[in-house]
Amino acid sequence: xxxxxxxxxxxxxxxxxxxxxxxxxxxxxxxxxxxxxxxxxxxxxxxxxxxxxxxxxxxxxxxxxxxxxxxxxxxxxxxxxxxxxxxxxxxxxxxxxxxxxxxxxxxxxxxx
Amino acid sequence: xxxxxxxxxxxxxxxxxxxxxxxxxxxxxxxxxxxxxxxxxxxxxxxxxxxxxxxxxxxxxxxxxxxxxxxxxxxxxxxxxxxxxxxxxxxxxxxxxxxxxxxxxxxxxxxx
Numbered sequence: 001x002x003x004x005x006x007x008x009x010x011x012x013x014x015x016x017x018x019x020x021x022x023x024x025x026x027x028x029x030x031x032x033x034x035x036x037x038x039x040x041x042x043x044x045x046x047x048x049x050x051x052x053x054x055x056x057x058x059x060x061x062x063x064x065x066x067x068x069x070x071x072x073x074x075x076x077x078x079x080x081x082x083x084x085x086x087x088x089x090x091x092x093x094x095x096x097x098x099x100x101x102x103x104x105x106x107x108x109x110x111x112x
Numbered sequence: 113x114x115x116x117x118x119x120x121x122x123x124x125x126x127x128x129x130x131x132x133x134x135x136x137x138x139x140x141x142x143x144x145x146x147x148x149x150x151x152x153x154x155x156x157x158x159x160x161x162x163x164x165x166x167x168x169x170x171x172x173x174x175x176x177x178x179x180x181x182x183x184x185x186x187x188x189x190x191x192x193x194x195x196x197x198x199x200x201x202x203x204x205x206x207x208x209x210x211x212x213x214x215x216x217x218x219x220x221x222x223x224x
Contacts, residue, residue: 030210031210033212033213035215041200041217041218041220042215042217042218043202043204043215043218044114044215045212045213045214045215048210048211048212048213086155088155090210092210097143097160097162097167097168097209097210098160098168098209098210098211099157099160099168099170100145100147100157100213101157102154102155102156102157103154104154105154
C-alpha cells in the first residue's frame with residue numbers, strides 16, 4: 001500500500017464547477033504539501049499545511065490530522081486550472097529535515 | 113517564475129555516460145532538494161542539502177551523487193547512465209527545513 005493515496009486519479013468537469021481532490025496518508029507527518037504541475041512540466045507549490053485550513057484565491061486546502069486526510073478544493077473552476085495536482089507528505093528525518101513522499105497525482109481537466 | 117534555476121533544460125546522452133545537472137536556489141534559501149520524476153515511478157525524493165551539508169537521503173542510487181557549494185548552488189551527478197534513468201529531474205529550494213519548497217523548471221534527461 002502506498003503511503004500517500006490520492007483520489008480521483010482523473011477528473012473532468014465543466015467550467016464553474018466546484019472541485020474536490022482527496023489525499024489520504026498512512027504515516028505520521030510533519031506537514032502536507034499540495035503541488036500543481038502544468039502540462040509543460042513545471043511544478044508550483046500551492047499549499048503547505050500541518051493543521052486546519054488555508055485559502056488562496058479560489059483554492060482551499062484542509063487537513064484532518066486525526067483522520068490522516070487532506071482535501072484540495074477549487075471554487076468556480078476555470079480551464080486554466082487544468083493540471084495535475086499532487087499531494088506530498090513530509091516525513092521528518094533524525095536531523096529534523098523533511099523528506100517528501102508523493103502521491104501519484106490527480107489529472108484535472110476543466111472543459112469550457 | 114519560482115526564482116530557482118536549473119540547467120540544462122534538456123540533455124540527451126548515451127548509456128554509460130556521466131552528466132551533471134545544476135541548480136541555483138532562490139536568493140536566501142539555504143536548503144536544496146533533488147527529485148526525480150519518471151513515467152513509471154512518479155515523483156521521488158533523492159537528496160537534500162542544507163547550507164552545504166547533506167541532511168536527508170531518499171531513493172538515490174549509488175551511481176548518483178550530489179553536492180552543495182559555498183555559494184549554495186547544487187549539482188547532481190549521474191554516472192554509468194542507464195535507459196531507466198531517463199526522467200525529469202527537479203530541484204527545489206526552501207529557506208529552512210521543513211519549509212515551503214519552490215521548484216525549478218526541471219531538466220529533462222533522455223538516455224539513449
